[in-house]
Amino acid sequence: MVDWATLPVDLIRCIHGCLEDLMDQLSFRCACVSWQHAVDGNRPLPPLLILPASGHRGGYTFVPSVDLASYAERRRRKNIRLPWESTDGGFVLMGSAAGWVVAADRAAELHLLNPITGAHARLPSITTLPIIAAVLQTDGRVTGYLFRTSPNSVHETSCESTRYMLYDKVTVCSSSSDSWTTMIVFYYGQLAFASAGDERWSLLQRQYESRVLDVTYHRGRFYSLHIDGSVVAWTLTDGASPQGRFDFRRPRMRTMPILEEYLVGSGDDLLRVSRWRDPLERDEHRSLRFRVFRLTESGWVALQSLGERALFVGSNRGISLSTVAFPEFKADCIYYAKSGDVGISHLRRGLINPRSVVVPNLKDGFIVAEYMLSWPPPFWFTPRS
DSSP states (O other), X not given: OOOGGGOOHHHHHHHHHTOOSHHHHHHHHTSOHHHHHHHXXXXXXXXXXXXXXXOOTTOOOOBSEEEEEETTTTEEEEEEEOSOOOTTSOBEEEEEETTEEEEEOTTOOEEEEOTTTOOEEEOOOGXXXXXXXXXXXXXXXXXXXXXXXXXXXXXXXXXXXXXXXXEEEEEEEEEETTEXXXXXXXXXXXXXXXXXXXXXXXXXXXXXXXXXXXXXXXXXXXXXXXXXXXXXXXXXXXTOOOOBOOOBOOOOOTTSOEEEEEEEEETTEEEEEEEEOOTTOOOGGGGOEEEEEEEETTEEEEOSOOOSEEEEEESSOOEEEETTTOTTSOTTEEEEEETTEEEEEETTTEEOOOTTOSSOOTTTTOOOGGGTTOSSOOEEEOOOO
């Protein structure tokens, strides 16, 4: 009887190379550990765009399935059923990092899910955050939350409103399904973290109260970007108090109204990506412009080009990709996905939108229009088995 797990590596890679369908490639990797290791020697998988399967404007559903859009293959697969089961009827997908999808359940509690392997990790309850308490029915069911917005002010929200209000960004570092640390930006830019096995969120003691805009994990450290343009590195070890390692601030951009900012690890560099709107351009889609800065010992330095790289930003942790290794993606471009805008922007020339295209479409670099205002928003996801 043939031992399929001990097939020669060259044969395994040859079989994998003959698979044209993305889902077949993912399933092949998950067949056994030896096949996964053999295939990982080939080119890694490119980012996918995960979309709510409903795809309606303002749509909101608990999803057992999603749509997957592959810019590399220029195709979209509809109603891909996710491999996990929820005890409460479904999850709302919120973002992604390190091969995990971040999801909220009906009670607005957070989970980490791996769409490839079906792994599931429950994060500590949000009631362990210092500003929030659950509203319970007599049967113990959570129907909403109390938010303490100031020492003398408390207001009640539903579970659905809590999902909108509480979570700004979540990032993860992970070596396996049972070894991970996650950092969360919650409720107007506060910062907390938790690791596998923790029962509570740990609030980070910042040296200042500047609101956090984004977090990422890069080269063994978490980094947080703050509204004043500063960035702080965090080392989380052995339960010790996290320490900010340095504090750099960016040059001001008075003439450029900043809409959103992101941190992206790219090779050895840490980049800050600023999305801005040109007040002289009336086309609403021209707001899809970006500037990129690289962190140096003396502070932020503006980049005129990304070279042979592309960046992927949105509700996901920022991704940097070599367009030499992945020639199907456009060099010196930023792929952006969030409610309201989905598309590609060249760093210098702005939004890429062929004049011949009447309706934005996947083939020309855009997802179809019905996803533009959907919630939860679309986000980039890099599969990991």
